[in-house]
Amino acid sequence: MLLVSFSFVKMAPAFPLKVATINVRGLAEKRKQSQLYRLVTERYIDVLAVQETKVDDDEATSSMVQRFASRFYVVVSHAVGTTAGCILFVKKLPGLQVNAHFSCAAGRCAVLDFTLNNTEWRVVCVYAPNKVEERALFFHSLEQRLSEARQLMLLGDFNCVLSAHDKTSSRGFRDQSTDVLTRIVEQWELEDVAECVKCDSAVKYTRYEGPSYARLDRIYVSVDILLQCTSYNVVPVSFSDHCLVQCSIGITKRSHSFSWETWKLNNRLLQDEQFNLTVKAEIAKLDPGKNLYIWQQWELCKETLKLKAIERATCIRQDEKRKEKELKAILEKLLKHEYRAPGKWIDDIRKVKQKIEQLDVERYRGAIVRARAEDTAAGEMPSKRALCLEKARAENEPYTRNRMGRFCIN
Template structure:
């Protein structure tokens, strides 16, 4: 049976491979999970996990299983171990998984866009004789009726130019691998699509560098492969090898409706100065326009906060990108003069590790995941919780006029229409309502009645702000409890005027409106 020539892929797969040099530690899992989330990968092949037992494996895969199916080949002792991560929402229909007892091979058969595929993750042995036997063993798994992607750490080079020391040495395993690649109709992807055919080393150790981590694909797939890259990471002496198969769709833009004010911004003098100035203007407006001006004030604060956060984020990204560019340049120089820039590379990697750590700590704070173990290194769980809390009150889908809709404008219109119609109705008074039902209900004493009918006082507004829950925002505008508490002395008098004016006008401003999850129309 022979596979058909692939049609132009309507949807792309972003694929990467990396030797992680151990994945049992929670910190390393965090760094890998961050990479999966940020790069939105469909397939990731990982080698040298050094994870052997079932309990260790369960601990390893747990942070990833909400988004990825994980295929595992267990390590033997502290040697080997491979994993394949396949994103659940990518349209991949898994058919079969095979792993070897040595922990050096895991493969997955799947259907994608009505075509059959096989992706194989390998971690070849270090010893030449064992490596030769391993390549002879995997020959049986490279079959002709599926499009094949063979990737991983091959622990050998097939051409002298793939290492800094280009002296010829006798390596029979390379000959076996070259013969396998030729017989099975595979192509080494890097030389096919790397601009200028420049060798990109993937393993950096001491004074020797080599292209050990490679990707081989069925020859028919080469024209559809693009974006090939080798990038260095802070947590491994191997580099990430990545490429895209087919064309990726553009990411949907972020919805600012889910925006929440970051409490850290309240420590920024530039932003708080703008807020104080706007509050001063708000305090001077007349009673008749206080409600409208309050709504305008909140929108202006939101715009200022978004602008300031964007500038801060841009600067942080600039610093991080500069570090990564410096790391790339140092590796280029290191390849020319092995060992000369080893200390500089270690220093930059340490700075990048610190950026990773700070980013995950921020995610935990924003997610209010205070139930995590103190001192535990943040994981993908932090980012998942952050997203969950950001959208927990968001109504994603309703049935409106006989049709299911996910459009937020339509959902808002449906609720406005429903409650407008509901509140226009008058409750029919059944017989006996005035004479039997009402007299049977509990009655408020005169003191409570007087208290409730009195105008809202400034002290009540201040107490309400003090009592706000720290884990909630008091409205749908994204301004947090921390915002109201920090500026209570300035905001409380303004809110008191807003409440009083709303009561006099018998009209509630949009400040009080929020779409609550779970309402059934």
């Protein structure tokens, strides 16, 4: 195994990329799709491999990738019934040219060839079977999808480990499939990023189920680009029992841009007591007896209220981010303690994940509200069931209608 100390290595990266893989345990649900999209955008991921989508028909697949299609090239390997299913997302970066793609009929492999900054890449998304014999055959067939002429990235859920320290159970890890995978890794000069780059997070294992933990989700890269790997992270998520595994190739600099002109009022702000008091106070200042016309005062009042709304919304958003950040930090600490004493902290981990899920539920409800008036932006469209529930609720609520000229006001 190649070991590198990056403290003494300084290289100018030619192809900055953020690469990640995650097993989602089903991606048919709209809210989970929204959660995944938010995770991808918040962490600025350029290449994402997704396993176990459990989506097989074309209509559901089209809906599943809709929110990603404007920003990413997408390769889909359909599930077989409710089993397997893979998706490979590659961001539409400037200068990136797609050369070829492949998806297997079993829903366990997706491949994309592209060129970026004069570098030829082949990315292979893997979801290996659970049974040893099937997994060994799968790894044998996988070898024909690799290429010597391109820089390789082999990532996904391998459903096995190649080292005893990558799992907590006392059972042996060597079998027919691990022998095949070990040979592939050595023959194609691939390196496990986790073995060569220091992990920035306290979480080590990528899959946890009861008292058993393992590093099933991995990222292998060609030796030639290993020195360009600058970071490695294992990020727990609330919507799967697998973690997001992410690494950076090269140093990526991201600019955070914000435009005041595109700011819109959040409906939740209207429920904030402090903001409502501010609105009432500003409206009370309107006085027809002043030197300014009432319409001029009203325009000034609207400008003032907009600034107050932006200020208050920013404070509320910061509080939400702080709360979410604290919950995620607690989750990481609990997982770290759980590795040392398997089974002791399971209930606490479940409760923290439920709290994080509740924050996502509130965000998704906001998307439903925005969908009442017009089509939402990509990635925010609620499910048909949610819209039907909203319609039923609106029909059952009592309301009055007053007519003012040609307009009706509820």
